[in-house]
Amino acid sequence: MSENSKHLDLPLIDCDIHPHATSEMPLMPHIAEDFRQAVAQGQASQPGQGYANPFGVQRRDATIDGPQDVIDNLLERYGIVYGVLQPPGLNISLAANIDVGCAVARAWNEWQIEHWLNYDARFLGSICVNMNDPVQAAKEIRRAAQHPQMVQVIVTGESTMLYGHRHYFPIYEACTEMGIAFALHPGNEGARTPSTPIGAPSSYFEWHSTIPLTYMAQLASLVCEGVFEKFPTLKAVFVEAGFGWLPHLMWRMDKNFKALRSTTPWLKHLPSEYILEHVRVTTQPMEEPRKPEHLLQIFDMIEAHRTVCFASDYPHWDFDDPRRVFPPRMEKALKERIFYSNAAELYDLPSLEEFVGTQPVASALVEATK
Amino acid sequence: MSEKKRENIAGLNNGFGPESPLDYAFKVADAAAPPVAKRGRKINIGAASKIAPGEKKIFDNGEISFGVFNIGGKFHAIKNVCPHAGAPLCMGHIQTTHRPGAVGEFDPALEGRVLRCPWHGWEFDIVTGKGLYDAHGRVATYPCEVDENGNVVVTL
Numbered sequence: 001m002s003e004n005s006k007h008l009d010l011p012l013i014d015c016d017i018h019p020h021a022t023s024e025m026p027l028m029p030h031i032a033e034d035f036r037q038a039v040a041q042g043q044a045s046q047p048g049q050g051y052a053n054p055f056g057v058q059r060r061d062a063t064i065d066g067p068q069d070v071i072d073n074l075l076e077r078y079g080i081v082y083g084v085l086q087p088p089g090l091n092i093s094l095a096a097n098i099d100v101g102c103a104v105a106r107a108w109n110e111w112q113i114e115h116w117l118n119y120d121a122r123f124l125g126s127i128c129v130n131m132n133d134p135v136q137a138a139k140e141i142r143r144a145a146q147h148p149q150m151v152q153v154i155v156t157g158e159s160t161m162l163y164g165h166r167h168y169f170p171i172y173e174a175c176t177e178m179g180i181a182f183a184l185h186p187g188n189e190g191a192r193t194p195s196t197p198i199g200a201p202s203s204y205f206e207w208h209s210t211i212p213l214t215y216m217a218q219l220a221s222l223v224c225e226g227v228f229e230k231f232p233t234l235k236a237v238f239v240e241a242g243f244g245w246l247p248h249l250m251w252r253m254d255k256n257f258k259a260l261r262s263t264t265p266w267l268k269h270l271p272s273e274y275i276l277e278h279v280r281v282t283t284q285p286m287e288e289p290r291k292p293e294h295l296l297q298i299f300d301m302i303e304a305h306r307t308v309c310f311a312s313d314y315p316h317w318d319f320d321d322p323r324r325v326f327p328p329r330m331e332k333a334l335k336e337r338i339f340y341s342n343a344a345e346l347y348d349l350p351s352l353e354e355f356v357g358t359q360p361v362a363s364a365l366v367e368a369t370k
Numbered sequence: 371m372s373e374k375k376r377e378n379i380a381g382l383n384n385g386f387g388p389e390s391p392l393d394y395a396f397k398v399a400d401a402a403a404p405p406v407a408k409r410g411r412k413i414n415i416g417a418a419s420k421i422a423p424g425e426k427k428i429f430d431n432g433e434i435s436f437g438v439f440n441i442g443g444k445f446h447a448i449k450n451v452c453p454h455a456g457a458p459l460c461m462g463h464i465q466t467t468h469r470p471g472a473v474g475e476f477d478p479a480l481e482g483r484v485l486r487c488p489w490h491g492w493e494f495d496i497v498t499g500k501g502l503y504d505a506h507g508r509v510a511t512y513p514c515e516v517d518e519n520g521n522v523v524v525t526l
Contacts, residue, residue, distance in 0.1 A: 265471050
C-alpha cells in the first residue's frame with residue numbers, strides 16, 4: 001500500500017470501475033471465430049442514446065490503458081482492496097442481432113478473465129449477457145461464473161422489457177444457482193425509447209439527471225413481479241444512479257401495497273422489506289445535499305448499513321474520491337459497512353475481520369481503526 | 371463457494387422469518403372467529419329481512435357508527451371508522467381478495483367478505499375485522515344476532 005493511502009483508515013471495495021478494450025487488449029480475439037466477420041461488419045453495433053457528455057466522459061487526468069494503471073492510480077492510491085469491473089459489454093443487450101450479441105457478451109467475459117481477473121486477484125468481474133436471449137444468457141452465466149472472481153451479472157438500465165418480467169426468470173435462476181448478484185448500470189437510457197416516459201430530454205445534463213426514472217421503474221418491476229419471491233436469494237445491485245429516490249419509492253410502494261397487494265398476491269412482505277433485503281445501491285455519483293447531515297438522514301432511511309456500497313466510477317468524469325465524498329460526521333461503524341462490509345457480503349468476499357487478519361498490508365488499517 | 375453462499379442457494383437464508391405478516395393476517399381471517407358476545411349496550415337496527423345477502427345497513431347515531439353486513443345469510447357488524455385515516459369504512463365496496471401464494475398464481479380468498487376502504491383502498495375482513503395488509507391492522511367488530519322478532523341486534 002502506498003504512502004498516499006495512509007489517510008484512509010479502512011480498506012475499500014470499489015463497486016464500479018470501467019475498463020475498456022485497447023490495441024494492446026483487443027476484444028476481437030475473444031470473439032468466437034464464427035462471429036468475427038459479423039462483428040467486423042458492425043452487426044453487434046448498439047444504438048446510442050444521443051447524449052454524449054460535451055466535455056468528455058473520461059476524466060482528463062486518468063489513464064486506463066490496462067490493469068496496472070488502475071492498480072497504480074486507483075487501488076493503491078485509495079486503499080481499494082477489491083474493484084468490481086463494469087466493462088462496455090454491459091450494453092450488449094442493445095444489439096439488434098441476438099446471436100452476434102451473445103457472442104460479444106461472451107467475448108467480454110473472456111476478455112475480463114484474461115486481461116484483468118488473471119492479472120490481479122483484486123479485480124472482480126461482471127458477467128456480460130444478452131438479455132434478449134435468456135436461455136443463452138443463463139448458459140453463459142453458468143459457464144462464466146465458474147471463474148471465482150466473477151461476482152455478478154451486469155446489464156444496462158435500458159431494456160426491452162422491464163426486468164421484473166418473467167421472460168428474464170432463467171437469468172435470475174442462473175444467478176441464484178451460481179450465487180452471484182444481478183447488477184444494473186446506466187448509460188444507455190434512451191437508446192430504444194426516449195429516456196423519460198414523456199419524451200427525449202434536450203441535453204446531456206437533463207438526460208443524466210433523470211436516469212433514476214429508469215431505475216425506479218426497473219426496481220418497482222422486480223419487486224411487483226415477484227422476482228424476490230421466486231428467487232429468494234437473489235441480490236440486485238443498482239449501480240450509479242443514486243439512492244435519494246429510494247426512500248420515496250419504498251414509502252410509496254408500501255402505501256400502495258396496503259390497498260393493492262391482492263393484485264400481486266405473491267408478495268408476502270412490504271415492498272420496502274424486499275428492497276432492503278435484496279437490493280444494494282452504490283454511492284457514486286454521491287448525492288450531495290447542501291446540508292451534509294441530510295445525506296446521513298437518507299442513509300438512515302434506506303438502512304445504509306445493509307444497502308449502500310462504495311463506488312468510484314473510475315475513470316469517468318464524475319468520479320468520487322472516497323476521502324472527500326462522505327460527510328465528516330459519519331459514524332465509523334457505518335463507514336465500515338459502506339466502504340467494505342456491505343460489498344463483501346454481497347460478493348461473498350472475506351469479512352473485514354478476515355481480511356484484516358490475513359492481509360499484511362492491513363495491519364496498519366487495524367491500528368488506525370482503534 | 372462459502373458455506374453461507376451454499377445456505378443461501380439452498381434457500382435457508384432468505385432473510386425473512388418462517389411466517390410472513392400476511393400469512394398471519396390470513397390465518398386470523400380464515401379462523402373466522404366471530405366477536406364474543408359480551409354484556410354491553412344493545413342496539414336494534416331493524417328487520418333482518420331488509421338487508422339482503424351481499425347488502426349492508428349503516429347505523430349512525432352521531433355518537434357511534436357501524437355497518438351491518440349480510441354475508442351469506444349471516445350478519446356481521448363492523449365499526450364504520452377506518453383505523454388508517456378515519457374514513458367511513460363501511461361505505462367501501464365488498465370484494466374478494468387473493469391469498470398470498472406463488473408467483474403468477476391468483477388464489478381467490480374470503481369471497482364476499484372483504485371490505486375495501488373507500489378512501490385509500492385498504493382491505494379488511496368483515497367477519498373478523500382483520501386488516502389484510504399486515505399483521506397488526508384491525509378494525510373493531512361487534513357481536514350481532516337476529517332476535518325473536520326478526521330484528522338485527524348489535525352488542526357494543
